[in-house]
Amino acid sequence: MGDIARLIGQRFGLGLIILLAISIIIFFMVELLPGDIAQAVLGQSATEDNLAALRKEMGLDKPAVVRYLAWLKDAVLFDFGNSVVTQEKVTTIIGDRFLNTLFLAAYAAVIAVPVSIALGVVVALLRNSIFDRVANVVTLSFISSPEFFLGYILILYFSVNWGLFPAIASISEGMNFLQLLERTFLPALTLVLVVMAHMMRMTRAAIINLLASPYIEMAKLKGTPPWRVIVSHALPNAWAPIINVIALNLAYLITGVVLVEVVFVYPGIGQALVDAVSKRDFPVVQACCLIFASTFILLNLAADIGAILTNPRLRHPK
C-alpha cells in the first residue's frame, strides 16, 4: 500500500506543475485574442476616451507579465480574484454553477456507468448476435451525432410531442430533489446517450480479448455457464481498461457539456466559460480552465489507483 501513497504523492506534485503550466498557457492565449477586455465590454460603443478610462479602471495599463504574477500570487493562496468585468468574486460567479455541473454529471454518470457496463457484458455474452449488432449501431449513432442535435430530438419527442418532460432545465432554489431530477432529466439523458457507446464497447472489447485466454478455456471446460465465465472470470481481469474509459467519460461529463447547457438552458460552468472568453474575463477563464484541468488530473489519478486496486499483481508487487 505504501506504493499507492507514493504514487498519489507523485501525481499530486506533477498535477500542480501541470496546473501552473496550464495557467500560463491560458493567460497568454487570452492575451493573444484580438481586442482587449475594455473593447469587448464596450463593444460597438467604444470611443478612445471611455476605452482609456475603462482600461485604467481594470488595471489593463500594466504589462501582461505583471498582471499574471499578481494573479498567481493570490491564486497560490486560493484567492482567484475578482471578475474584471463585473468586479464580483470569481468564486461567487463559478461556485453555484460548478455545483450544478457536478449535479448534472453525477446524474448522468449514475445512469450511464451501470447501464453501459451491463450492456457491455450482455453484448460480450451474445457477441455477433443480432442484439450485439443493434446495440452497437444504436450507441455508435448516438456518439456520432452532435450533442445539440440529440438534445433537439429528445426535446421534440419528450417535451413538444409527448409533453413528458420540460424542454428547459432552468432550476431554481426551493425545488425539491424529485423536481430537480425531473427538470434535468432530458439534459442528463442526452449526456447518457453520448457517453454510453464508448464505455459499452470498451467493456465488450476488454472481455472478448480475455475470452481466448487459457484460464477462460479452463473455466468453460469445467462446465461453468457462459454468463458466469464472463462475470466472475473475465470481468475482474478486464477492469483496468474499463476504469480508464469510465474516468475519461466522467471528465467529459464535466468539461464537455457546454452545448447541452445551451440547448437546455442549464446554468452550468460551460456557459460561464464561453461568456468569460468572449469578454476576455481572464480570472474567470483561468478559474474555469483550472477546474477542468484538475478534473482530468484527479480522474486519471483515480483511474490509475482503481487499476492497481483491481489487479492483484500490482497490489502485491514482488
Place this chain on the structure above:
Amino acid sequence: MTYTRDQVVLDRLAQAARQGSISRRSFMNAAIAAGVTASAATGLWTTSAKAMPKRGGTYRVAQHDGNTSDQHDPGKYQSNYEISMTHTFRSYLTMINADGTLGGDLATDWSATPDAREWTFKLNSAATFHSGAKVTATDVLASMNHHRGEQSTSAAKSLLESVEDIVDNGDGSVTFKLGAPNADLPWIMPDYHLPIVPANADGTANWQSGDGSGPYRLVENEFGVSSRFVRHEGWHGEGAYFDEVVFLAINDPNARQTALVTGDVDACSLLENKTLALLGRDPNIEVDNISSAQCITMPMHVDVAPFDNNDVRMALKLSINREELIEKITFGAATIGNDFHHSPAMPYFPSEIPQREYDPDKAKWHLQQAGMENLEVSFSTADSITTGAVDAAILYAEHAKAAGITINVVREPNDGYWSDVWLVKPWCMVTWGARPTPDVMYTLAYKDDAAWNESHWKNPEFNKLLLQAKAELDDAKRAQMYHDMGMLARDDGGTVIPYFPNFVYGRRSNVKHVGQLSPAWQMDGYRHASRWWFDG
C-alpha cells in the same frame, strides 16, 4: 359641438381602441377633447372600448442575449438582457410610448427655452425607489453625472457631451444647460444608459445596489441565468399588471422558441425569421413583427479610393436588389432602406423621398463616368452582425455582377470585429441599434467630426442643416430639414443602406397588449413587463 357629433367622434374612438389602432393615452386626449371628463373617458376606455387589462399572474419571459458578464452599471449596459431588465426595475425621465410618441416616466412635464439651450424637467412627486425613498432631483443629478466628466467609463458619455451643467432647481425640477441647442433632448432621455438610480451621500450614483424606481422590484438575480421581480406597489406609472415577473436567459434561439411552444414561458424575445411562418400557424402563439429603427449599413470610406468618387458610390448603391435581400435573408421581417439612415419608425420620417431601385444599367453608366468599368472592391462582413450577414453580402455581390462590379466578400472573425474591422476597413457591413430620433443617429455617425463617422463623409450642407435642425423647435420646419438631409445622404453619402431589420418576438395568445408596440426596442421597447397583461 352638438351631442350627435360628439357621439360620432366617441364611437369612432371606441372602434379605433377595439382594433388597437390607438393607445390609451391618445384615446384619453381625444376623448377629453370631444368634451368628455377625464374620469368618464377612463370609464369609456375600460368598458366600451378596450378589453380591460387584468392584474395578476406570474409572467415568464425567455430573454435572449443574457450573459454571465452582464451587470448593473448603466454606463456599461450593452446586452439585451440588461436593457430588458433595466426597463423592468428602473425608470427614466421620459419614455417612448406604445404608439411611438414621447411620454413622461419620472418627469411629468418638460419645456425648453426658445433657443433650445435649456431644458427643464419636472419630476413626479409620487415616484419612489423600491427602498421607499422618494426620487429627487439629487438622484437625477447623480445618475446623469455618472455618464459625464473625465473619469466616466460610460458608453453614453458622447450622448451627453453637449450638456454643460445640470441644476437642481429646488422645486422638484432639474434643468439641463446645453453648450449647443438641442431640440431633441427629451427624446434622448429614454436611452437605455440613462435610468435614474439612487444617489450616494457624496453625490455619486449608487448603481451597485440594484435599487430602482421602476414598475417591478428585483428580488432575485443571477446574471446569465435568471431574474425574478415582484410588483412595486405604489409605482408612479400606469400598468404593471403582473404580480411577478421572471426572466430566463435563453440564448439558443431553438430553446427559446421551444420554451414558448411548450408553454414553459409566456413570451419570448427575438424569434428566428426562418421559423416565423411556422410559429404563426400555432393557435397558441402570437407573433409580433414590428418595423424598427435598427439598421444594417454598409459604409464606404469616402476619402479612400475608389470610394472617393461619387459615381462609384452611386454605382454601388444602384447595384443592390434590396427587395430580394429582404425576401431571402430576412424572410420578409425588414423594412426597405433608401441609403439615408432615417427609419420610418423614427419621428419626422420623410416619406416623399423616392425609393432607390435596383438598376444595373444606370450603375454601369455611373462607372463609365468614373472611368472605372469592371470595378473590383472588397467588402468585409461577419456572421455576428445580423442573421445571414455573410449570405446577404454574397447575394449583393451577385446583384453587382450585372453591373460589371466584382465585390470580393471578406468574411472577418466575429471576435474583435468592432475594433479591427469597423471604422478600419474601407468598406464593411455594420449593424446599428435603434436610436430615438434622426438627430441622434446623424450626430452619432454622419456628423463630420463624430468619432463614429463610419463613412468619413463630410458634407458641409448636411452638417449645416444638422446643426440648424437641432435648434429648430418648429416641427414642420424640422421635418423639411430632415427631408433635405435625407436627400443629401442618399445621393452623396458613403453609406449603402439595404434595410431596417424588424423586431420580431412572440407571446402565448393569453398575453395581451393594447395593439400598438413601441418601435424603440424588442418587446414593446422592453416595457413589456409593465404594459402587457394576462387575459384568461
